Amino acid sequence: MTLAIVDLGYGNVGSIAVGFQRLGAETRLTADPAEIATAERVVLPGVGAAGYAMARIEALGLRATLTGLDRPLLGICLGMQLLFEASEEDDVGCLGLIPGQVRRLEAVPGRPVPHMGWSRLDVSDADLGLRTGDYVYFAHSYACDDGPASVATTRYGRNIPAAVRRGTVLGAQFHPERSSDAGARFLKAFLSC
């Protein structure tokens, strides 16, 4: 199984690569549209801000590649947010593969932002290796709208989609590569979906 990890030029993709390598996948960090289009699986990682990430996608000429993939695509954390229509962060238009917006989490006493740590899942689609009651690791200040694409949610003031799926487009707001056994089950399900 060859897996392309989209290289937007910032770090922290090392842990994602290792997470897949533990499961036997061969990973390539690349920004080459041809290589991304022909990989068996594509992962869109994300650290940083939506505006910068979308600017990199446009500058690298990757929008059409990412929106036209016929193989499974997985966006992780900010990468999942980029799959939606638009983000409040930097007020930027995103890839529009999944309907809905990305909005800032509201900090209130007892509910700090970023939402950081292990939160419990409610799972509606067991095909992705996740189970209701699993704890997975989150670290984010913005969250996608809950909607028909949600296959797992958690609660943080409002219902937050933890994992989404629309056809061959998947997203994880949590960090599967840092979510112990539940995360590994999810990555494995992505490799075999």
Next chain:
Amino acid sequence: MPAARIIPCLDVRDGRVVKGVQFRDHRDVGDIIDHALRYRDEGADELVFYDISASAEDRSLDTEWIRRIGREIDIPFAVAGGIRSRDQAAACLEAGADKVSVNSPALERPGLIEELARDFGSQCVVLGVDSFEKEGDYYVHQYTGRVDRSRDTGLKTLDWVKEATERGAGEIVLNCMRRDGVRSGYDLAHVGAVVGAVEVPVIASGGAGAPEHFRDAFTQAGASGALAATVFHDRLIAIPELKEYLARCGIEIRR
């Protein structure tokens, strides 16, 4: 709400885990990967690796051991020690760290926090604060990794955490220095004051000696996580039993 986090902290020097009392007199307590794997298996929610000499010696930490840890464990971890620039932070994140923690260099140049938050997001930027009680107030100390350079900045802790989070720090690790290594309990009033002053998660550090101390950090001070070293390294408290105890106290815990 996320589960309350139990966070073993591993002080690192030359790729080995060390531990001192009140930031001094460090002794070798073992290999870094052995410790990381043991804590992961016991149910630690996150790990912090702190290069105690890098900051005081004006060098950034070595990324090779970060890469080794990143390959071995599947829970989040933060690294700290001498991260002075965007590129040094990028190297740590690229090596597999989930977060970088800045302390003395952020005091030298607070703009560092903004640069890191802009490029990597606030969720990657932890502010470590060494807070010392003096005449009823709390002040930030700098270069605590080395006895001869450790100094009082004169900056009040509450002012500094507010400024740093406005600049983009996404989490605070509050080390209450008088409590470090003495196992008399977290400084609940001070942790609670910092929790009330900022919108980001606060991790209590310094003073854990008994399971009740962890309980109080969560239920009384409102901490999102509790960090400890001595009680875990010396096996005075086992994480599985600690988590069972906290769950019995009605605290949400990942098991």
